[in-house]
Amino acid sequence: MSQDRLILAIDQGTTSSRAIVFDESGSIRAVAQQEFPQHFPNDGWVEHDPEDIWDSTLEVCRAALSKVNIEKVVSVGITNQRETTVVWDRATGKAIYNAIVWQDRRTAAICAGLRDAGHSETVTERSGLLLDPYFSGTKAAWILDNVEGARAKAEAGELAFGTIDSFLLWRLTGGQVHATDATNASRTNLYNIHTAQWDPKLLEIFNVPEAILPTVQDCASDFGQTEASLFGRSLPIGGIAGDQQAAAIGQCCFEPGMIKSTYGTGCFVILNTGEKAVRSNNRLLTTVGYRLDGKTTYAIEGAIFVAGAAVQWLRDGLGLIKSASETEDLVKSTDGNHGVYLVPAFTGLGAPYWDPDARGAIFGLTRDTGPKEFVRAALESVCYQTFDLFEAMAEDGVRPKALRVDGGMVSNDWVTQYLSDILNIEVDRPVITETTALGAAYLAGLQAGIFESLEDIASKWGCERSFLPNMEDSDRNRLTANWRDAVSRIRKN
Numbered sequence: 001m002s003q004d005r006l007i008l009a010i011d012q013g014t015t016s017s018r019a020i021v022f023d024e025s026g027s028i029r030a031v032a033q034q035e036f037p038q039h040f041p042n043d044g045w046v047e048h049d050p051e052d053i054w055d056s057t058l059e060v061c062r063a064a065l066s067k068v069n070i071e072k073v074v075s076v077g078i079t080n081q082r083e084t085t086v087v088w089d090r091a092t093g094k095a096i097y098n099a100i101v102w103q104d105r106r107t108a109a110i111c112a113g114l115r116d117a118g119h120s121e122t123v124t125e126r127s128g129l130l131l132d133p134y135f136s137g138t139k140a141a142w143i144l145d146n147v148e149g150a151r152a153k154a155e156a157g158e159l160a161f162g163t164i165d166s167f168l169l170w171r172l173t174g175g176q177v178h179a180t181d182a183t184n185a186s187r188t189n190l191y192n193i194h195t196a197q198w199d200p201k202l203l204e205i206f207n208v209p210e211a212i213l214p215t216v217q218d219c220a221s222d223f224g225q226t227e228a229s230l231f232g233r234s235l236p237i238g239g240i241a242g243d244q245q246a247a248a249i250g251q252c253c254f255e256p257g258m259i260k261s262t263y264g265t266g267c268f269v270i271l272n273t274g275e276k277a278v279r280s281n282n283r284l285l286t287t288v289g290y291r292l293d294g295k296t297t298y299a300i301e302g303a304i305f306v307a308g309a310a311v312q313w314l315r316d317g318l319g320l321i322k323s324a325s326e327t328e329d330l331v332k333s334t335d336g337n338h339g340v341y342l343v344p345a346f347t348g349l350g351a352p353y354w355d356p357d358a359r360g361a362i363f364g365l366t367r368d369t370g371p372k373e374f375v376r377a378a379l380e381s382v383c384y385q386t387f388d389l390f391e392a393m394a395e396d397g398v399r400p401k402a403l404r405v406d407g408g409m410v411s412n413d414w415v416t417q418y419l420s421d422i423l424n425i426e427v428d429r430p431v432i433t434e435t436t437a438l439g440a441a442y443l444a445g446l447q448a449g450i451f452e453s454l455e456d457i458a459s460k461w462g463c464e465r466s467f468l469p470n471m472e473d474s475d476r477n478r479l480t481a482n483w484r485d486a487v488s489r490i491r492k493n
């Protein structure tokens with residue numbers, strides 16, 4: 001097969017924007033990355049300036065494209081931090097408020113009000129999600145109700161709503177295309193995952209006017225062309241998926257029962273359930289895994305809000321480490337956790353607890369507790385939180401045999417081994433850990449005809465290292481029971 005054609009994948013994440021150019025074999029030809037500022041204007045609020053998102057995206061695309069022959073780039077894929085909400089003016093393209101980030105808790109009271117009004121069942125049945133501030137619906141409504149004149153403009157069709165993919169698409173196409181893909185739509189609380197359409201009843205419940213919504217397309221489809229002035233040449237945009245779904249695609253989880261977990265800022269487990277939208281009895285989410293040729297493949301998802309963010313907190317908040325990679329040697333020099341447990345509920349607890357008011361705590365401190373124990377407790381907490389998701393899945397009757405992992409944290413061998421020990425299953429780390437961008441590239445490549453099918457793509461997956469469980473049951477039981485005890489002490493709901 002010719003290795004000449006290239007794909008540009010844009011990965012717009014929570015803390016940084018990345019652009020990666022892949023070739024036809026799925027190998028990386030160029031990378032550029034840029035962090036951008038986080039804004040915390042109030043307790044529990046998290047915002048991004050949409051211009052920072054746009055500027056950093058544009059710069060990394062230009063930087064990555066400058067390292068390759070742009071004439072060979074045949075398709076662009078976009079993947080993005082999901083749920084983060086932007087509302088912009090169609091006439092100017094300017095956002096009317098900062099992007100409200102997925103971690104933001106400001107709409108907790110609105111969600112509680114909707115629960116009290118008896119909407120929980122309708123929302124879960126139709127959207128597959130829960131009533132939690134995590135999702136976009138209440139964030140969009142908050143902007144419309146808190147920016148002067150916004151609701152009237154929205155009703156008049158002058159404003160556009162989008163998750164980050166949609167906002168970038170609008171900007172990249174010079175305001176020509178207002179669209180999103182089914183995975184991003186499935187994170188809004190407004191999209192009916194069974195009918196594959198925006199749901200009028202959900203729009204009514206969340207008080208979001210239809211006039212602001214983007215068109216929902218397949219993940220591999222014609223999303224328009226980039227404006228020629230941006231990169232010196234117009235490029236077709238052929239793929240979009242939310243970052244966690246893109247990671248599942250990059251990990252080639254195409255068969256029902258296949259499962260991946262990504263350890264970036266947060267941790268997100270996605271289990272392919274095939275053509276069936278399976279409803280969890282244990283507060284996991286039902287979501288769109290991908291939609292291709294009009295056919296939806298569903299997934300069950302467990303979302304944990306703090307994973308690598310706990311390591312960032314050790315570095316930036318406490319100053320205990322200078323870099324994330326130091327944690328591996330530090331924790332390897334410990335001989336157990338000395339009874340210290342960190343519950344990193346800095347922005348509440350996600351699945352399976354869904355407790356937006358819970359806050360973090362550390363337990364079991366003694367006079368000999370030092371930085372190493374804090375570091376170990378932070379790394380362990382990520383594995384215990386994944387354990388909670390697997391327990392919830394087990395109660396739903398799902399017991400995976402192996403887990404494919406990716407994300408910045410799994411470069412840490414200690415974390416990956418401990419994860420295998422605590423979950424008591426094989427944990428596989430792939431050769432290419434940039435699975436999120438790779439998934440977007442696969443979608444764009446499918447649309448461009450570079451890849452023929454999902455089977456074609458699946459043959460490219462390679463395992464770099466498998467981690468096998470190596471812990472006594474009695475130790476696992478003791479550790480997870482202590483963790484559960486720690487969690488129970490911070491619960492508010």
Ligand SMILES: Nc1ncnc2c1ncn2[C@@H]1O[C@H](COP(=O)(O)OP(=O)(O)O)[C@@H](O)[C@H]1O
Binds near residue numbers: 266307310324
């Ligand atoms: N060696 C390591 N050990 C532990 N955590 C790490 C290590 N390397 C990176 N991380 C953590 O992984 C996260 C970065 O992963 P990444 O996948 O780039 O995240 P995101 O896409 O959410 O920005 C950071 O939160 C960082 O603290």
Ligand SMILES: O=P(O)(O)OC[C@H](O)CO
Binds near residue numbers: 013014080081264266
């Ligand atoms: O940007 P990430 O990698 O932290 O992912 C964010 C998720 O999409 C939030 O649902």
